[in-house]
Amino acid sequence: MPLTSSVMPNLAEPQLRIPRGPRVTTILLIGKLASLSGETICRIRNISDDGLMAEVHGAFAVNDAIAVTLKAGDVLRGRVRWSLNGRIGVEFDEPIHVAELLSHVANRIGPEGIARGPRFDVDCCAELLAAHQRHEVRLIDLSQGGARLVGEVHLVRDSIVRLLVPGLGECEAAVRWVGEGAYGLSFLEPLAFADFGPWLNDRSLRYGA
Known part of the structure; x- marks a missing residue:
């Protein structure tokens, strides 16, 4: 049975129901989220090799295809697995290497600790x-x-x-x-x-x- 907001279990922080490695907390990792509805900003709260959880504005349905572009230009593609209270859980189309991804993002941050956000x-x-x-x-x-x-x-x-x-x-x-x-x-x-x-x-x- 697909996991939707209407059947979301009463958890303090819903999690993706997919096998995954340890999550890496990445508060304030900002990205540009693209879907059939257009482009908007999102804030990734945690991420694993298999998926992520992000804060979003707007309505997203289960199985919506999305693409998140990070500050360093990396693009994460996947599908929405749940949507609840301004947050979505996304399962990636293909697994990623979180450590390499975060290292790439960190290398794009300048000496003042600032990276250009998505425009x-x-x-x-x-x-x-x-x-x-x-x-x-x-x-x-x-x-x-x-x-x-x-x-x-x-x-x-x-x-x-x-x-x-x-x-x-x-x-x-x-x-x-x-x-x-x-x-x-x-x-x-x-x-x-x-x-x-x-x-x-x-x-x-x-x-x-």
């Missing part, structure tokens, strides 16, 4: 406050840690600006790179997982639809 294509309007002036800009992509935008505005590298994103509020950021009409921002404080996930899933929050 999401958003293409929506935003407002930028720079040098005491407000400018209408176009937000091209967004992550918990930063953004890329375009607009008719003059920004100086390493200057501090404020970005107002519809549905997310105002974020203070540093200008990290300047291109021809395009700019890269690094947020001084990352966007909260609890806010960013629902924002990605609900287009009305950024487009007013």
Whole structure:
């Protein structure tokens, strides 16, 4: 009998009903989760050679095919085996080597202990406050840690600006790179997982639809 949220046993933390090796706790391992519903952010809480458990926003059904892309570019493919209270259990299509995977992720973390989080294509309007002036800009992509935008505005590298994103509020950021009409921002404080996930899933929050 398939394991679904309606028949999930009353456990403090549901576990995958598949043979697996010892789990490795990986709190705050952020990934980009892709499914037939689109792309969203997820937070892996534990992982084994055979599967993982992650916090997610949105609805997932048993047997949904998903792919999780990690910060280092590794892609984990599998199917949802249970979904309950904002968490899902995933069984991988093929076993992985957890130690090698986590080592690869660690090697992509810079000297400040920060790795670039997954970026999401958003293409929506935003407002930028720079040098005491407000400018209408176009937000091209967004992550918990930063953004890329375009607009008719003059920004100086390493200057501090404020970005107002519809549905997310105002974020203070540093200008990290300047291109021809395009700019890269690094947020001084990352966007909260609890806010960013629902924002990605609900287009009305950024487009007013």
